[in-house]
Amino acid sequence: MASSSNVGQSSSSHSRRLSWPPEPIPPVGYLSRKALPIKRSDAEALTREDVQYDLLNHIFSDTKAVFTPQTPEKADKITFKELYINALYNSNKCSKVLKEKMIETPAFGVELAKISLLTNVGRINTTMAFFPEMKTALRTYHPVPSLQKTDGNAQDAPRIKNCLKAALLPSEFKSLPPSTPEEVLEKKRAGQIPPTSVVNLIFVLSNHAAPLASIHFDGTFNFLDLFLPKPLSSSDRARVFLWLMFHYLESSNTNPFDDEYSRNNPTKAPLLRTLSASEMARENIDTREEIEWGRTMSARRNQFLQKLVSAMESEKKTKPAAPHFVPAVPQPNGQPSGRRSRRTEPTKEEAAFMYYVPGEEPAPTPPPVREPPRRETLSRSQSAGTAELGRPEDRSMLQHAWHTVMTTDPLGDSDDDGDEYSRLDYARRLGVISRIRQRPPTPEAPIQQPHTVPIVHTRSSRNSPFTGRWQRVESWD
Numbered sequence: 001m002a003s004s005s006n007v008g009q010s011s012s013s014h015s016r017r018l019s020w021p022p023e024p025i026p027p028v029g030y031l032s033r034k035a036l037p038i039k040r041s042d043a044e045a046l047t048r049e050d051v052q053y054d055l056l057n058h059i060f061s062d063t064k065a066v067f068t069p070q071t072p073e074k075a076d077k078i079t080f081k082e083l084y085i086n087a088l089y090n091s092n093k094c095s096k097v098l099k100e101k102m103i104e105t106p107a108f109g110v111e112l113a114k115i116s117l118l119t120n121v122g123r124i125n126t127t128m129a130f131f132p133e134m135k136t137a138l139r140t141y142h143p144v145p146s147l148q149k150t151d152g153n154a155q156d157a158p159r160i161k162n163c164l165k166a167a168l169l170p171s172e173f174k175s176l177p178p179s180t181p182e183e184v185l186e187k188k189r190a191g192q193i194p195p196t197s198v199v200n201l202i203f204v205l206s207n208h209a210a211p212l213a214s215i216h217f218d219g220t221f222n223f224l225d226l227f228l229p230k231p232l233s234s235s236d237r238a239r240v241f242l243w244l245m246f247h248y249l250e251s252s253n254t255n256p257f258d259d260e261y262s263r264n265n266p267t268k269a270p271l272l273r274t275l276s277a278s279e280m281a282r283e284n285i286d287t288r289e290e291i292e293w294g295r296t297m298s299a300r301r302n303q304f305l306q307k308l309v310s311a312m313e314s315e316k317k318t319k320p321a322a323p324h325f326v327p328a329v330p331q332p333n334g335q336p337s338g339r340r341s342r343r344t345e346p347t348k349e350e351a352a353f354m355y356y357v358p359g360e361e362p363a364p365t366p367p368p369v370r371e372p373p374r375r376e377t378l379s380r381s382q383s384a385g386t387a388e389l390g391r392p393e394d395r396s397m398l399q400h401a402w403h404t405v406m407t408t409d410p411l412g413d414s415d416d417d418g419d420e421y422s423r424l425d426y427a428r429r430l431g432v433i434s435r436i437r438q439r440p441p442t443p444e445a446p447i448q449q450p451h452t453v454p455i456v457h458t459r460s461s462r463n464s465p466f467t468g469r470w471q472r473v474e475s476w477d
Helices: 001-015 030-034 053-060 080-089 094-103 106-122 157-165 181-189 198-206 207-215 223-227 234-249 260-264 277-282 290-317 338-340 396-409 420-437
Strands: 324-327 354-357
Touching: 001 080, 030 223, 053 106, 053 234, 080 094, 080 106, 080 198, 094 106, 106 157, 106 198, 106 260, 181 198, 181 234, 198 207, 198 234, 207 223, 223 234, 396 420
Parallel strands: none
Antiparallel strands: 324 354
């Protein structure tokens, strides 16, 4: 009884020293997930506070080799850093160049793993890129001075996320990986160690952060809050994260990341220590070199955008004018030409009609009203395109076709002669046909008159008398 009382007193004093955040934090839902990604303007650097550099540093600098490798060639236990980097390296979406860089420069592999972990939990969304030569308007460039100290880290968030989604166990390529925490624990209880890849486990815990808040925490804190800028110790948050990784990936009943509270309360994560304002100010401090490098990269991005815009403007000036529309030319008497004159008023749609003019600059003002063209009689040679017409107005065949479609009454009489534009259009068409056929149109053939032919009926039999008669039949030879 005494020992039990001592344990209770010790646990009570420990809980007073290490407690949950005093301000209640609502569980992560749809609205709060939208505020999870880092929001910065284009060319603005991501600081250590944005990425929670101290938290990442504590996670990837832990030296406890307690995790089971996810590849069969590694039999010994490895650290979380090795576990996560190996998962990225063995991903089907990891390029050959990226793999060679990870082997040649191990520090680059650690920096890539830190950025990938932020993408894994949703802090870096797929609208971010980390190289200044990015041209697409769907993403924004951001230098990350604390995580880009090695040469060659020119990835963007979409490629990183594709690499993460393909980082699965060899057995998970043939079947679907577990998608809920219960499925992960069920595979672990069945003896499958590890039950899933570490990358997929982080996706699962991020998607189910709200229901797990009351299982592993006190209901006011969840898994995603570990990566947000909060007045909590970075080392304690790293310990809680590694505790969750071991809890779901390993089968041992003893968690090496336990504290006194988690050992006395099964399924509960270790407690977090709240920081004061002065203690929080001493965490995630950017160095002078990182600040200068971020400014240099932001200036390089602005210079790249200025050159890109200048090149686009010069290219736009050298290009020919784009096709455009010009308003129709009104008739002097206020009435449209051709068969359209049978209508009293144009409709609203017809009044707004504009001609399509390819490759010409649009006129700033409507064209002036011109005098009606003079009438001329077209001869056969002129209709064939061999003689030149006195053109009433410079209207192309395409313009006249649009004008005819928009101004012709479909119920009107088709025997009208039309105006000079119609006759000019007919002459142009005949000229095109003549050039294609290489001779004038075929003259009309004379009309043949019908004539009468006799129809003779022969005898139907020997005994029947001969019968014959003439019948008028119109026959065309």
